[in-house]
Amino acid sequence: MTTARVAGAGRGRHPHSVPVRRRPLRQRSYSAFRGLMIALVIVIFLAPLLWMLMSSFKRNVDIQDTSKSFVFSPTLANYTEVFGRDDYLDFVGNSLWIALWATALSLLIGVPAAYAMSRFNMRRSALVVLLARIIPGVSLLVPWYYIFANLGWVGGYSVMILSHMFILIPISVYIMMSYFDSMPPDLEEASLIDGLTRIGAFLRIMLRLSLPGIATAGILSFIFSWNNFMFALVLTSSETRTLPVAVFDFVSYASIDWGAIMAASVIMTVPIIVVALFAQRYIVSGLTAGATKG
Amino acid sequence: MAVAPPPEVSGREKLSQWANSHRKWLFASPAVLFIVLLIVIPIGWTLYLSFTDAAGSVRAPFGFVGFDNYIDALTNTSRFWPAVWRTAVFTVGALIFELAAGLAIALLLRRPFKAQGWVRVVVLLPFVATPVAIAMMWRLIFNPNIGFANQVLGWFGIAPQPWFADPSSTLPTLIFVDVWEFTPMIAVILLAGLTSLSDEPDEAARIDGAGAWQRLWYVTLPLLRPMILVAIMLRAIDALKTFDLLYVVKGPGGGSFHEAETLNIYAYTESLLFSNFGYSSAVLILFFLMIVLVMWLLTLRRREVT
Numbered sequence: 001m002t003t004a005r006v007a008g009a010g011r012g013r014h015p016h017s018v019p020v021r022r023r024p025l026r027q028r029s030y031s032a033f034r035g036l037m038i039a040l041v042i043v044i045f046l047a048p049l050l051w052m053l054m055s056s057f058k059r060n061v062d063i064q065d066t067s068k069s070f071v072f073s074p075t076l077a078n079y080t081e082v083f084g085r086d087d088y089l090d091f092v093g094n095s096l097w098i099a100l101w102a103t104a105l106s107l108l109i110g111v112p113a114a115y116a117m118s119r120f121n122m123r124r125s126a127l128v129v130l131l132a133r134i135i136p137g138v139s140l141l142v143p144w145y146y147i148f149a150n151l152g153w154v155g156g157y158s159v160m161i162l163s164h165m166f167i168l169i170p171i172s173v174y175i176m177m178s179y180f181d182s183m184p185p186d187l188e189e190a191s192l193i194d195g196l197t198r199i200g201a202f203l204r205i206m207l208r209l210s211l212p213g214i215a216t217a218g219i220l221s222f223i224f225s226w227n228n229f230m231f232a233l234v235l236t237s238s239e240t241r242t243l244p245v246a247v248f249d250f251v252s253y254a255s256i257d258w259g260a261i262m263a264a265s266v267i268m269t270v271p272i273i274v275v276a277l278f279a280q281r282y283i284v285s286g287l288t289a290g291a292t293k294g
Numbered sequence: 295m296a297v298a299p300p301p302e303v304s305g306r307e308k309l310s311q312w313a314n315s316h317r318k319w320l321f322a323s324p325a326v327l328f329i330v331l332l333i334v335i336p337i338g339w340t341l342y343l344s345f346t347d348a349a350g351s352v353r354a355p356f357g358f359v360g361f362d363n364y365i366d367a368l369t370n371t372s373r374f375w376p377a378v379w380r381t382a383v384f385t386v387g388a389l390i391f392e393l394a395a396g397l398a399i400a401l402l403l404r405r406p407f408k409a410q411g412w413v414r415v416v417v418l419l420p421f422v423a424t425p426v427a428i429a430m431m432w433r434l435i436f437n438p439n440i441g442f443a444n445q446v447l448g449w450f451g452i453a454p455q456p457w458f459a460d461p462s463s464t465l466p467t468l469i470f471v472d473v474w475e476f477t478p479m480i481a482v483i484l485l486a487g488l489t490s491l492s493d494e495p496d497e498a499a500r501i502d503g504a505g506a507w508q509r510l511w512y513v514t515l516p517l518l519r520p521m522i523l524v525a526i527m528l529r530a531i532d533a534l535k536t537f538d539l540l541y542v543v544k545g546p547g548g549g550s551f552h553e554a555e556t557l558n559i560y561a562y563t564e565s566l567l568f569s570n571f572g573y574s575s576a577v578l579i580l581f582f583l584m585i586v587l588v589m590w591l592l593t594l595r596r597r598e599v600t
Contacts, residue, residue: 037402042416045478049419051442052431064440109324116321125326132329134589135337136535138558139578142343142565143336149352166332169325198317227424229538234566244426248542251430258434265427276422280415283422287479288486 052269056262063258078263088264090239091246095268098157098242099225102164106221107214109165110172115202117173118180119188126177133170137230140166145234155237163231168221171286175220178289179213180206216286219279223272243268337582344575351569363576373552373560374577378584380548381556383465385533388472392529393522395473396480401510403481404488417478425475429542432471433458458543461553468554471539476532480525487521488514527592534585537562557581 055063057074082088117126144163148154187209188201196204207214229244236245247264250257276283344363348356367374403413420428435442436457444454457467495517499509515522540554546563548555555563561581565574 034402034407038407038413041399041402042413044474045420046416048431048435048474049423051435052427055434063434066440066445069442069445109328112321113325116318120318122318122322125322128326129329132333134531134585135333136558136561136578136581136585137537138562138565139340139582140332140336141562142571142575142578143339144332145566146339146343146352146571147336162332165328169329173325199320202321223422227422227426229426229541230562233541244424244538247426247430251542258440261430262434265424265430269423269427272422272424273419276418277415280411280418283418284414284482284486287482 049269052262053266055258056266058259060257060259078259079267081257081260082264082267085260088246088267091241091243092267094157094236094240095226095242095244098160098164098240099222101157101161102168102225103218103221105161106165106168106172107218110169110217111176111207111210111214112202113169114173114176115180115206118177119185126173129170129173132166133174137167141231141234148235154235155240157240159235160232160240160242163235164225164228167224167228167231171221171224172217175217175286175289176210176213179210179216183209212282215279216282216289219275219282220286223275223283226272340575340578342575343571344579346572348571348575349569349573352571356572359572363573364580366573367576367580373555376552377548377555377557377560380465380554381534381558384469384472384536384556385530387466387469388476388533389526389529391469391473392477392480393526395477396525397484397522399477399481400484400488401514403485414482417481419478420475421479425538426542428475429471429539432474433543436467461549461551464544464549464553468539468543471543472533472536475539476529480529483525483528484518484521487518491517523592527589530588530592531585534558534588557584 054070056078057076058068058072059075059077062068062072113125113129116122117129144159145154148159153159183206188198188205191201191205192198227244228242229248232242232245233248236242241249243264247261247268250261250264343356345358345360346356347359347362348354399417403410403417434440438444438454438456438459441457443457447454456463458464491514495513496509499513504512535558536556537558540548540556540559541562544554544559546559546567548559548563557577558581561574561577564570564577568574
């Protein structure tokens with residue numbers, strides 16, 4: 001991808017188009033300035049995360065001691081403490097279970113809806129789905145809590161999965177809509193002429209061709225569900241607690257155990273960072289899909 | 295959902311005709327129904343509760359009080375209006391810095407360079423990482439005694455700051471964290487916009503002798519304007535509703551002096567912690583109307599552009 005654009009960009013940036021010695025001073029100092037700024041951007045966005053990682057390997061006395069900011073003897077004590085505490089692995093499992101189910105069900109409902117909205121131009125329905133993106137979660141949490149508490153559902157997995165689907169369906173629909181919009185309708189029309197029904201064409205042709213789009217929607221959905229805090233804060237019980245709430249609960253201990261909190265935060269963030277490393281392109285295209293559609 | 299009556303034909307044909315005329319609903323109705331059920335019923339319920347004195351427990355009986363809750367909220371100058379103000383300051387403040395920095399970063403990364411892929415991944419991390427972990431991380435960094443932020447200030451001979459510990463510096467510090475977290479999102483959206491622009495108008499302006507700043511101001515920015523507006527809209531929606539960061543840093547009520555209490559936190563505290571369901575429902579309806587108003591204003595601006 002990069003090489004293609006280097007060739008396309010041409011115009012003086014390319015090493016061969018302008019001999020190096022004739023590059024004017026202004027241009028060279030601009031490159032140096034640009035390199036410096038890019039380095040600054042990296043430091044600003046990476047340093048805090050590295051600080052979190054480093055603190056997670058420090059004993060609490062070293063965190064308290066500002067002279068040991070960079071020189072300290074690393075320890076795994078925080079990690080063994082976190083995993084030894086309150087069935088932390090259960091929280092990891094809860095987060096994973098809820099995120100996977102919510103993602104799968106949202107795709108199951110959202111992808112066909114996006115297909116119909118894209119192909120049959122159902123703008124009003126699309127707007128209804130977008131409404132779910134605009135409404136503040138709290139204004140739904142009160143009535144949900146009211147209704148689900150009366151039904152005796154609060155604290156179960158199903159309520160958590162339902163509430164997350166509410167956030168994820170608009171994401172899937174919007175990503176998939178712009179994906180289907182970008183696919184030429186000839187593809188299904190050809191298969192309709194060949195005798196497939198609309199549903200058959202969707203299942204056999206479109207679904208297979210839209211796998212990259214589905215991956216994008218799935219990855220972003222998983223991240224949003226994994227990261228969600230507010231719904232989990234209200235709708236989980238001690239058995240269904242997810243990671244963000246579990247980490248938040250550490251604060252209420254008598255004194256703040258920074259080492260353990262940082263370790264727990266790292267444990268919670270690492271899966272997302274791994275996903276981001278491998279699925280960088282999907283995340284970017286998912287975000288901008290929402291943007292270009294608007 | 296109304297459908298024209300089918301002409302008289304055989305049963306089988308009728309069925310296939312029905313499926314054909316309803317096919318789009320076969321695809322779309324589960325999603326639309328799900329959203330409607332989970333929005334319309336709850337919002338209706340909130341509206342209903344906002345005219346009652348429901349409080350205490352979800353099972354407690356309640357009675358109608360008319361517009362009392364709305365009057366209580368709109369005349370509450372100690373909590374409601376300061377919360378409206380903080381919501382506005384937080385959203386507008388964060389948005390201005392995020393746009394400026396996001397645009398700068400997008401322009402910086404526009405032309406290809408070595409390690410561009412890695413830089414892009416680094417820029418993705420702040421807003422895909424779990425917000426609760428990010429909030430905890432900044433709480434440690436901004437700790438007045440042991441935090442790294444004051445240590446860095448010390449290197450430059452600047453006196454230590456209280457950050458989150460002082461009510462007057464809490465909101466600016468929260469805006470800083472939000473800017474750190476979401477500038478990358480704006481940058482990624484604008485970068486995608488920049489790479490989709492054609493080079494030709496820029497090239498033409500260059501040949502006409504326009505300088506770099508002139509080309510940015512008169513060529514690139516106008517072309518990028520639709521993307522900028524979309525980025526503002528996406529970010530405004532989320533900034534108005536910010537919860538994780540504020541709650542993790544300051545807890546319910548926005549701290550002991552309500553210094554971080556936005557409308558979202560206020561409504562959450564009143565409803566789910568103090569169970570003032572009637573009153574908080576009125577606050578939520580007002581909050582909802584406010585968001586709809588902001589969205590409406592932003593889409594008006596967009597229509598002007600396109």
